[in-house]
Amino acid sequence: MTFQEAISTVASVLRSTGTNISVGNYDGLIVKKLESSNTLDEGRSTHQTHIAITGDQMDIFPYIRSDGYFVSDDPELKKYFIAQIPVKLYQTNINYLLGGQPSSIYFQNGVRETATSVVRSKRAAQADQIQVSILNLDGPDFVAFRKAVHTGSFLIILKIKSVFQYDAFGVKASDGGSLIALNNSFYKIATNTAVRVGAAYIPFFDTVDRISTGKNVLLYGVPGSGKSWTIEHEYVKPTSRVERLVFHPDYTYSDFVGQILPCVAEDRQVTYEFTPGPFTNILRDAYQNPKEEFILVIEEINRGNAPAIFGEIFQLLDRKVDDDDSSNSYPVGTSEYGITNANIAKIVYGDPTHKVRIPSNLSIIATMNTSDQNVFTLDTAFQRRWQMRLIENSFENVDPSFANMPILDTTVTWETFCTEINKIIIGNGVRTTSSEDKRLGAYFIHKRDLTFDSSMGDLKDGMYDGLRKKESAQTITEEEKAQLATIRSAMMQNRRFPEKVIKYLWDDAFKFNREAIFDVGAYQSLEDVIRAFLYSLGRDRMNIFSESVRGAIFNTEA
Numbered sequence: 107m108t109f110q111e112a113i114s115t116v117a118s119v120l121r122s123t124g125t126n127i128s129v130g131n132y133d134g135l136i137v138k139k140l141e142s143s144n145t146l147d148e149g150r151s152t153h154q155t156h157i158a159i160t161g162d163q164m165d166i167f168p169y170i171r172s173d174g175y176f177v178s179d180d181p182e183l184k185k186y187f188i189a190q191i192p193v194k195l196y197q198t199n200i201n202y203l204l205g206g207q208p209s210s211i212y213f214q215n216g217v218r219e220t221a222t223s224v225v226r227s228k229r230a231a232q233a234d235q236i237q238v239s240i241l242n243l244d245g246p247d248f249v250a251f252r253k254a255v256h257t258g259s260f261l262i263i264l265k266i267k268s269v270f271q272y273d274a275f276g277v278k279a280s281d282g283g284s285l286i287a288l289n290n291s292f293y294k295i296a297t298n299t300a301v302r303v304g305a306a307y308i309p310f311f312d313t314v315d316r317i318s319t320g321k322n323v324l325l326y327g328v329p330g331s332g333k334s335w336t337i338e339h340e341y342v343k344p345t346s347r348v349e350r351l352v353f354h355p356d357y358t359y360s361d362f363v364g365q366i367l368p369c370v371a372e373d374r375q376v377t378y379e380f381t382p383g384p385f386t387n388i389l390r391d392a393y394q395n396p397k398e399e400f401i402l403v404i405e406e407i408n409r410g411n412a413p414a415i416f417g418e419i420f421q422l423l424d425r426k427v428d429d430d431d432s433s434n435s436y437p438v439g440t441s442e443y444g445i446t447n448a449n450i451a452k453i454v455y456g457d458p459t460h461k462v463r464i465p466s467n468l469s470i471i472a473t474m475n476t477s478d479q480n481v482f483t484l485d486t487a488f489q490r491r492w493q494m495r496l497i498e499n500s501f502e503n504v505d506p507s508f509a510n511m512p513i514l515d516t517t518v519t520w521e522t523f524c525t526e527i528n529k530i531i532i533g534n535g536v537r538t539t540s541s542e543d544k545r546l547g548a549y550f551i552h553k554r555d556l557t558f559d560s561s562m563g564d565l566k567d568g569m570y571d572g573l574r575k576k577e578s579a580q581t582i583t584e585e586e587k588a589q590l591a592t593i594r595s596a597m598m599q600n601r602r603f604p605e606k607v608i609k610y611l612w613d614d615a616f617k618f619n620r621e622a623i624f625d626v627g628a629y630q631s632l633e634d635v636i637r638a639f640l641y642s643l644g645r646d647r648m649n650i651f652s653e654s655v656r657g658a659i660f661n662t663e664a
Contacts, residue, residue, distance in 0.1 A: 107288070107291075107293070108293075109133075109134075109135070109293040109294055109295045112137075112291075112293040113129045113264075113293070114129060115284055115285070115287070115288060116137065116262055116285070118284070119281065119284060120262070120275060120277070122281065123202045123277060123278075124198045124199075124201070125196055125198040125199045125202070125275065126198075127273070131266060132267055133265055133266075133267040133294060133299075134166050134264070134265035134293065134294040134295075135166075135262065135264045135265065135292075135293050135294075136159070136163040136166050136262075136263050136288075136291070136292050136293070137261070137262050137285050137290075138260065138261045138263075138290065139259075139260055139285070139289045139290075140157070140255060140256070140257060140258065140259050140260070140261055142257040143158070144156075144157045144158060144261075145252070145256055145257050146252050146253050147256050147257055150257075155239070155241050156237040156238060156239050156240060156241075157238040157239050157252075157261065158235050158236075158237060159235060159236040159238055160233060160234075160235045160236075160290075161233070161290060161291075162291065162292040163236075163290060163291065163292045164226070164236040165292055165294075166263060166292055166294075167189070167191060167236055167238070168189060168270075168301050169189055169224055169226040169236065170187035170189055170225075170226075172186055172187060185225055185240070187225075188223050188240060188243055189224050190221050190222075190243060191222050191272060192220075192221055192270065192271050192272065193220055193221055193245075193271075193273070193274050194217055194219055194220075194271065194272070194274070195211065195213075195217070195220060195247060195251050195274060196213075196216060196218075196273070197216040197217070197218070199275045199276060200213075200251065200254060202278075203251075203254040203278070204254055209250065209254075210247075210394065210395070211247045211394070212314075212395045212396060214314060220244075220245030220247040220248045220251075220456075221244065221245040221248060221456060222239050222244050222245070222274075223238070223240040223244055224236050224238050225237050225240065239252060242379055246390060246453075247394065248274070251274060251276070254276060255276035259276055259277060259278055259279055259282070260276070260279070260282040260285045260289075261274070261276060262274070262275040262276070262277065262285075265299075268299050269299060314396045315397075316397075316467055317396065317398075317399065317437075317467045318437045318438045318467070319399045319467055320425060320440065320464065320465065320466045320468050321425065321470075322423050322469070322470045322471075322472075322491060322493060323341070323470075323472070323493045323495060324407070324472045324473075324474060324489065324492035324493070324494050324495070325471070325473045325474070325495050326473070326476050326495070326496060326497065327476060327498070327499060328476060328499050328542075328543055328544070328545045329547050329550055330499075330546065330548060330550030331547040331548065331549065332503075332504075332547070332548060333497050334405065335549060336497055337403060337471055341401065341469070341471055342401060345398070346399045346400070346401050347391065347395075347398055347399070347401070348401045348402075349384050349387070349388045349400075349402050349403070350403040350405065351384050351402075351403070351405070352404075352405045352409075353404060353406050353407050353409050353410030353412065353415060355410060355411075357410040359416070359417045360383070361383055361415075362384065362385050362415050362416070362419075363382075363383050363385050363386055363417065363447075363450065364380055364382040364383040364385075364386045364449060364450070364453075365380070366378050366379065366380050366449075367379065367381045380452070380453070382449075382453045384402070385402065385419065386450050386454065387453075388400055388468065389450065389462075389468065390454045392465050393454055393455070393465050395467075396467055397467075398467065399467055399469070400467055400469070401468075401469045401470075402469070402471070403471050403473075404470065404473070405472075405473050406473065406474070407472040407474050407484070408474045408475075408482055408484055410482065411482045412484055412488060413485070413488055416488075418447065419445075420488065420491075421443055421445050422444075422445060422462070422463060422464045423470075423491035423492070424491060425438075425440065426440050426441075426442050426466075436463065436466070437465075437466035438466060439466030439467070440463055440464065440465055440466045441462075441463035441464040443463075444461030444462055444463045445461065445462050446461065446462070447462050472492070476543040499547055500548065501521045501524075501548050504521070504548050504549075507553075508520065508553055509521040509548070512558075513556055513603055514556065514557075514647065515558045515644050516647050516648060517644070517645060518645070518648065518659055518660070520551070520556055521548075522659060523659060524546045524548065524550070526658045526659050527546055527611070527623070528545040529658070530622060530623055530658075531544050531546075531615055532545065533622075544614065544615040545615075546607070546610075546615075550606075550607065550610075551602075551606055551607060554602065555602040555603050555606055556603060558599075559595070559596035559599040560596070561595065562593055562596035562597050562600055562640075563593060563596075564643060565640060565641045566641050566642075566643075569589075570590075570593050573586055577590060597640065600640065601636075601640065604635075604636045604639045604640065608632075608636060608639060608650070609632060609636070611623060612624065612632045612635060621652070622652075623655050624651060624652060625649070625650060625653075628649075628650075629650060635650045638650050648660075
């Protein structure tokens with residue numbers, strides 16, 4: 107079969123799947139029907155991840171020959187040089203392969219420039235082969251393309267005429283019947299192609315039209331004031347792509363940005379490769395999808411050592427704020443200054459020398475509890491790079507069914523209790539340097555914490571204690587076991603409020619001034635307070651508080 111016949115066959119098959127090509131643009135082609143070992147399908151029975159090209163098909167790619175490997179059998183030279191090959195992908199073909207499912211690949215005018223990699227390899231007692239697609243050296247979009255072609259599908263590689271550039275297509279097994287005749291052969295016409303040794307492809311990351319939604323926002327306020335609620339309802343849109351993580355004392359730069367970890371190669375040799383963290387991953391995704399909004403949410407940012415976790419990423423938090431700076435052509439919202447980080451740049455741009463910036467379509471939104479003690483502080487230099495926003499502790503926008511819900515069977519609503527206790531917290535009675543930070547947030551608890559289970563009964567009638575004694579003495583009947591189980595289940599529910607709210611007030615908010623709120627003459631310990639709360643009924647549960655507190659709560663209710 108001639109080249110013209112082969113390229114016409116390929117064009118016909120691609121046309122039937124929705125992609126049109128110009129047959130005069132190419133001077134070489136190969137078609138390979140993929141075995142499971144050539145795919146990235148889950149469940150395949152091999153650790154191989156590359157595509158093996160053998161025979162004369164190998165000649166469609168240039169490769170670098172190391173005699174020390176081929177002649178002297180030096181294994182260290184096997185992948186000493188790996189050629190990176192510029193490849194174009196086409197939106198119509200990807201849409202066909204995915205059957206209309208969304209793709210992670212961003213196309214500009216229906217085309218995406220990316221790269222794959224090739225290395226020539228010898229095999230014991232077998233002919234040489236070309237290994238195509240060394241995953242950690244491929245562009246991420248070529249890896250995404252490979253995930254769209256499966257066992258039995260056809261891979262088509264077309265070489266642009268007289269240019270070191272390739273087009274790649276996939277055809278499903280059910281549509282590739284006429285491609286069988288082209289399988290495992292190399293078709294070409296006589297041309298000349300100069301291969302420039304250097305960057306394989308020029309990404310358009312820095313020139314593409316990109317939305318400008320990027321910002322750094324730090325929401326702060328008392329626990330339960332609604333910081334996370336605000337993020338979900340005011341910052342995140344239905345179309346936003348969100349990555350959420352939580353800082354904690356053991357969280358590190360390596361967790362956040364990435365780290366070099368050992369991995370087992372196809373030949374079972376251990377190698378060490380950079381494994382990206384959530385920051386690097388969302389940075390890459392944002393660059394590849396310039397028309398989509400990305401948001402990295404960091405909860406509890408001050409519970410980790412944020413300056414150490416960010417490291418040099420700290421510099422990227424300075425964003426371009428207007429278009430007046432003619433020396434900076436990046437969109438508003440892009441990092442004003444770039445940094446050098448070869449590991450991040452290689453993952454994000456495919457070029458380790460590329461300066462790293464946060465793109466204008468990626469926002470970082472963080473939360474911070476102002477009441478947290480024994481956590482890391484955020485210095486002024488760090489905070490000034492954020493839009494600081496205080497989330498007011500108010501019931502103004504709280505669902506009335508929640509705000510007006512009574513605490514268990516007391517008839518005292520959550521809004522009333524919270525409001526009156528907060529008045530006392532910010533008053534002179536609480537001897538703390540920042541008493542307002544100790545207030546109860548409107549969302550400090552949930553509806554379930556307020557719900558009363560009447561199956562608990564009156565614990566003061568002695569039934570519960572009597573059943574426990576029988577249980578300990580092993581004289582309890584099956585019927586009594588069921589009764590005890592019912593009471594205990596109800597107690598677990600009714601404990602939710604005192605174990606969360608009353609404990610916080612005793613152990614934290616009023617730790618140094620408990621007499622300002624509790625009846626310390628009657629109750630000397632938290633154990634006494636919670637027991638009294640549980641063993642009481644209705645409004646009597648509030649007897650754990652001082653007379654002035656009860657008066658404020660009940661007068662407001664009246």
